[in-house]
Amino acid sequence: MGRGEARADRTVPTAKERGYARRIVNRLASRYPEIGTALEYANPFELLVSTVISAQTTDDNVNRATPELFARWPTPDDLADADPEEVETVIFSTGFYRQKTRSIIALSQNLVDRYGGVVPDDMAELVTLKGVGRKTASVVLAEAFGKPAIAVDTHVRRITNRLLLTTENDPTRIEQDLKALVPKHEWRHLSMRIIQFGRDTCNARKPRCWECELAKLCPFVPKSHPPE
Numbered sequence: 001m002g003r004g005e006a007r008a009d010r011t012v013p014t015a016k017e018r019g020y021a022r023r024i025v026n027r028l029a030s031r032y033p034e035i036g037t038a039l040e041y042a043n044p045f046e047l048l049v050s051t052v053i054s055a056q057t058t059d060d061n062v063n064r065a066t067p068e069l070f071a072r073w074p075t076p077d078d079l080a081d082a083d084p085e086e087v088e089t090v091i092f093s094t095g096f097y098r099q100k101t102r103s104i105i106a107l108s109q110n111l112v113d114r115y116g117g118v119v120p121d122d123m124a125e126l127v128t129l130k131g132v133g134r135k136t137a138s139v140v141l142a143e144a145f146g147k148p149a150i151a152v153d154t155h156v157r158r159i160t161n162r163l164l165l166t167t168e169n170d171p172t173r174i175e176q177d178l179k180a181l182v183p184k185h186e187w188r189h190l191s192m193r194i195i196q197f198g199r200d201t202c203n204a205r206k207p208r209c210w211e212c213e214l215a216k217l218c219p220f221v222p223k224s225h226p227p228e
């Protein structure tokens, strides 16, 4: 999907709407020219597993746990055969460790059984793996394979709604709206730029509108004020 394609509600963005999106994308690209996931990984398998573990915790927490995880179980074959209790002790500090352990062992078994232990570089295939949704699949496609994909997390949902790049709440529909508005070559870095912008400036509770480079474009009302 790209220029001229439809949004989730089947409308096609106008040239003016695409121009508005382009100005936002360009400003974020100027602010964050080099951007990538903070998750540390050596290959697509490690990024896939790390992204699943990153749910409901910080990337730093994940990065503290994964060196031991991948030292002990470096491949899908290894993790597929791992003792769940041992894996749980290694990723315990990342929270939801039982559910995450089940997912990463099962997705490793899926990889071994169906893909010869190789992470597929295709959205339709990635989302068939246990515990892998579109967001995780998009992170892997964009970061590990350099493919055009837009991951929609809570930052992306909040900020794209504030900027009226979408009026949708469902992540898949937001993804579709963004893909209709933004040229394909910009998809790959868009999520990470928005996520970093969300952490630095447009955070959930107290957006720092007074120092925001998008303030003149942003329709979000009321704008917040600097602390006294």
Ligand code: SF4
Pocket: 162, 163, 201, 202, 203, 207, 208, 209, 210, 212, 213, 214, 215, 216, 218, 219, 220, 223, 224
């Ligand atoms: S002006 Fe405020 S609400 Fe709008 S993008 Fe900037 S920080 Fe976010």
